Amino acid sequence: MAVALGLILFALSDQIVFFQSPTDIAEKGVPEGQRIRLGGLVEEGTVVRSDNAQVSFKVTDTVNAVAVTYQGILPDLFREGQGIVAEGQIGTDGVFVADTVLAKHDENYIPKEVAEALKDKGHWQGEE
Amino acid sequence: MIVELGHYALVLTFALTLIQSTVPLWGAVREDDRLMAIAPPVSIAMFFLVLISFAALTIAYVTSDFSVVNVWENSHSAKPMLFKITGVWGNHEGSLLLWVLILVFFGALVAYFGSNMPSPLRAATLAVQGWVTAGFVLFMLATSNPFNRIPSAPIEGNDLNPILQDIGLAIHPPLLYVGYVGFSITFSFAVAALILGRIDAAWARWVRPWTLLAWAFLTLGIAMGSYWAYYELGWGGWWFWDPVENASFMPWLAGTALLHSAIVMEKRDALKVWTVLLAIFTFSLSLLGTFLVRSGVLTSVHAFATDPARGVFILVLLCLFIGGSLSLYAWRAPLLKQGGLFSPISREGALVLNNLFLSAATAAVLVGTLYPLALDAITGEKISVGEPFFNLTFGPLMVPLLMAIPFGPVLAWKRGDLLAAAERLYAGFGIAILAVLFTFWLWGMERVLAPIGVGLGVWVMAGAICEIWTRVKPREVGLKRAFERLKGLPGAAWGTATAHFGVGVTVLGIVTASAFQDEYVQTMKPGDTVNLSGYAVTFDGVAPRRGANFIEDVGHFTVRQSGVVIAEMEPSKRLYTARQFPTTEAGIHTVGFSQIYLSMGEGRPNGAIDVRVYFKPLVTLIWIGCVIMAIGAVFSMADRRLRVGAPKPSAKRSPQPSATPAE
Numbered sequence: 172m173a174v175a176l177g178l179i180l181f182a183l184s185d186q187i188v189f190f191q192s193p194t195d196i197a198e199k200g201v202p203e204g205q206r207i208r209l210g211g212l213v214e215e216g217t218v219v220r221s222d223n224a225q226v227s228f229k230v231t232d233t234v235n236a237v238a239v240t241y242q243g244i245l246p247d248l249f250r251e252g253q254g255i256v257a258e259g260q261i262g263t264d265g266v267f268v269a270d271t272v273l274a275k276h277d278e279n280y281i282p283k284e285v286a287e288a289l290k291d292k293g294h295w296q297g298e299e
Numbered sequence: 300m301i302v303e304l305g306h307y308a309l310v311l312t313f314a315l316t317l318i319q320s321t322v323p324l325w326g327a328v329r330e331d332d333r334l335m336a337i338a339p340p341v342s343i344a345m346f347f348l349v350l351i352s353f354a355a356l357t358i359a360y361v362t363s364d365f366s367v368v369n370v371w372e373n374s375h376s377a378k379p380m381l382f383k384i385t386g387v388w389g390n391h392e393g394s395l396l397l398w399v400l401i402l403v404f405f406g407a408l409v410a411y412f413g414s415n416m417p418s419p420l421r422a423a424t425l426a427v428q429g430w431v432t433a434g435f436v437l438f439m440l441a442t443s444n445p446f447n448r449i450p451s452a453p454i455e456g457n458d459l460n461p462i463l464q465d466i467g468l469a470i471h472p473p474l475l476y477v478g479y480v481g482f483s484i485t486f487s488f489a490v491a492a493l494i495l496g497r498i499d500a501a502w503a504r505w506v507r508p509w510t511l512l513a514w515a516f517l518t519l520g521i522a523m524g525s526y527w528a529y530y531e532l533g534w535g536g537w538w539f540w541d542p543v544e545n546a547s548f549m550p551w552l553a554g555t556a557l558l559h560s561a562i563v564m565e566k567r568d569a570l571k572v573w574t575v576l577l578a579i580f581t582f583s584l585s586l587l588g589t590f591l592v593r594s595g596v597l598t599s600v601h602a603f604a605t606d607p608a609r610g611v612f613i614l615v616l617l618c619l620f621i622g623g624s625l626s627l628y629a630w631r632a633p634l635l636k637q638g639g640l641f642s643p644i645s646r647e648g649a650l651v652l653n654n655l656f657l658s659a660a661t662a663a664v665l666v667g668t669l670y671p672l673a674l675d676a677i678t679g680e681k682i683s684v685g686e687p688f689f690n691l692t693f694g695p696l697m698v699p700l701l702m703a704i705p706f707g708p709v710l711a712w713k714r715g716d717l718l719a720a721a722e723r724l725y726a727g728f729g730i731a732i733l734a735v736l737f738t739f740w741l742w743g744m745e746r747v748l749a750p751i752g753v754g755l756g757v758w759v760m761a762g763a764i765c766e767i768w769t770r771v772k773p774r775e776v777g778l779k780r781a782f783e784r785l786k787g788l789p790g791a792a793w794g795t796a797t798a799h800f801g802v803g804v805t806v807l808g809i810v811t812a813s814a815f816q817d818e819y820v821q822t823m824k825p826g827d828t829v830n831l832s833g834y835a836v837t838f839d840g841v842a843p844r845r846g847a848n849f850i851e852d853v854g855h856f857t858v859r860q861s862g863v864v865i866a867e868m869e870p871s872k873r874l875y876t877a878r879q880f881p882t883t884e885a886g887i888h889t890v891g892f893s894q895i896y897l898s899m900g901e902g903r904p905n906g907a908i909d910v911r912v913y914f915k916p917l918v919t920l921i922w923i924g925c926v927i928m929a930i931g932a933v934f935s936m937a938d939r940r941l942r943v944g945a946p947k948p949s950a951k952r953s954p955q956p957s958a959t960p961a962e
Binding site: 178179181188190210220222223224242244245246258 | 663671692898899910911
């Protein structure tokens with residue numbers, strides 16, 4: 172039991188990943204090599220796809236923005252203007268290298284604008 | 300009209316729960332038979348009322364009655380009928396109604412089959428079940444009523460979230476809920492025992508079938524959810540240590556511990572107090588899981604629409620049930636007398652070890668799941684506790700547990716002989732060592748941990764076979780006699796061996812699929828070929844196609860092995876038109892127990908496409924193992940000494956045909 176507790180505490184001190192916004196990064200900076208979770212909106216017009224399934228884009232909180240690169244398949248809900256969470260670390264050039272990109276997947280998912288439209292109008296009939 | 304009927308039935312149920320939670324309990328305390336006799340018919344009446352309620356909502360879905368808010372929000376007239384029906388529980392309100400339906404169904408089962416139980420215990424158990432039902436029905440009526448109407452009915456609905464329009468997720472929630480809610484029976488039994496201040500080995504015998512049933516369904520539910528995430532989310536992962544997953548995994552871990560400690564209680568009259576505590580914990584974790592998933596606290600980081608009133612309501616319920624039962628425990632537990640001494644090296648000792656490790660593992664998952672929430676609430680700092688944390692805490696806890704599994708069933712009760720036990724297992728140990736060497740030979744020396752993991756899985760599997768083997772002793776008694784003995788083995792012995800074998804199978808699948816998977820992420824043009832693990836996968840092109848309520852781009856891939864076409868795969872990207880919601884449908888081809896997994900990303904104007912290809916060796920064993928575990932639970936339930944509704948079994952029935960020291 173004691174061993175287990177020790178293990179949990181050790182792992183907690185070492186393995187947690189802090190969630191930060193682009194503004195947090197701009198103001199406080201992040202030590203090189205430290206893993207963080209970057210959350211924000213994908214800035215409109217910044218998504219660039221190149222070969223080898225490379226994608227680069229900017230994550231913004233409307234005040235500051237951070238450049239991100241990622242190799243892999245992005246989640247279905249990844250779109251410009253959409254909220255995402257990227258996990259990875261910041262390289263020497265200030266570019267955030269993500270190894271995971273998350274967009275929310277669950278049955279509670281309602282795009283925010285849709286939810287608002289719902290409340291405003293009392294009904295909703297598609298995107299147009 | 301039908302919808303109002305459903306609503307009315309639900310209100311009526313609430314009224315009945317109030318009777319159910321008080322009158323029988325008063326009767327049990329006063330030993331008044333007439334008051335106690337109210338409980339069973341009321342339970343059954345409640346079941347039928349909620350059934351009416353559920354049927355009413357289902358009819359609203361089937362007929363696409365969009366004047367009901369819930370139907371309008373989650374259904375669409377063009378949706379296939381199957382998903383119209385499963386859509387009933389594909390949303391917050393409907394899934395709660397399903398939760399309550401299963402809750403009262405279990406109550407009705409206890410009422411119906413429980414005629415051999417002492418009536419105070421049955422009355423008190425049903426009363427406690429009544430409290431839980433009252434809480435949840437009130438929650439529904441107050442904050443999550445599925446029967447709310449819209450004054451002017453819209454013409455078309457919003458459709459169900461497309462990733463839920465899948466047969467896997469259609470049956471996942473019911474399985475999971477039967478598991479969660481099944482533990483409510485164990486909880487009710489435990490609280491009833493505390494209230495009555497009486498508990499004995501017979502109590503464990505009544506409780507164990509319910510626990511087994513709940514556990515089997517929870518196992519299947521978790522496996523189903525994991526497989527769904529694997530093929531539907533298109534990431535190729537089958538477990539993410541996501542809080543929602545952890546929410547179902549914690550009751551499973553605690554429930555597994557409970558199953559084992561209940562054995563000790565039943566056979567040896569020991570560990571009573573601990574078993575009661577575990578029963579309370581297991582259901583508390585189920586409630587916590589419901590709270591985490593249903594209140595929206597988990598999605599708060601992502602600012603999705605949630606209703607704070609619901610969260611607060613569930614939190615209050617949670618505090619009442621967990622706090623109340625634990626206080627009751629603290630007050631009454633000293634009344635329960637301990638019995639049955641045993642030495643550390645014994646079957647009991649092994650089961651205690653099992654409980655220690657499983658509880659510690661539960662605690663680790665609990666901390667990892669709740670710590671970020673607590674930190675967010677207290678300091679506002681947002682962190683995530685991901686896979687590395689769980690690998691570092693959960694992994695080391697599982698290793699000794701897995702090593703110990705085969706020893707448990709071959710140790711004798713009370714005082715065991717480790718040496719004699721080891722003798723029964725040497726064959727299994729040999730096979731495990733061979734498996735380790737074989738893995739090294741196959742994949743080389745780069746990875747050291749993975750072959751050991753493979754050995755561990757094989758060890759658990761072989762250990763289960765050794766157990767049956769040494770019980771039957773085919774070499775000593777000859778084949779024919781051995782076969783008779785095999786048939787004569789009690790269901791519980793078969794259950795143990797099968798479930799343990801399943802654990803080994805799952806472990807093997809997890810280790811091979813994680814350590815030896817081959818992954819390839821690339822932008823492919825039509826005609827491009829990638830090679831992985833001996834398979835050549837060629838991308839032929841993409842073509843559009845139209846489904847019932849979606850349009851899709853289907854990729855066509857040809858898989859060849861040494862030049863011979865072995866499969867054609869068609870992963871796709873779908874767009875569900877009603878919600879403008881894109882999904883990825885992975886292409887999966889199964890080769891033996893292994894799978895080739897293909898998912899497509901964004902297309903380029905020139906016809907090229909981002910592709911992720913995996914070869915996942917033995918990955919299906921992960922879920923097959925879970926199914927085997929659940930089958931094991933069914934074997935155990937079929938044991939005539941435990942059978943639900945069987946006439947009251949005599950304390951020590953049927954001496955075993957084999958001369959094992961076990962029973």
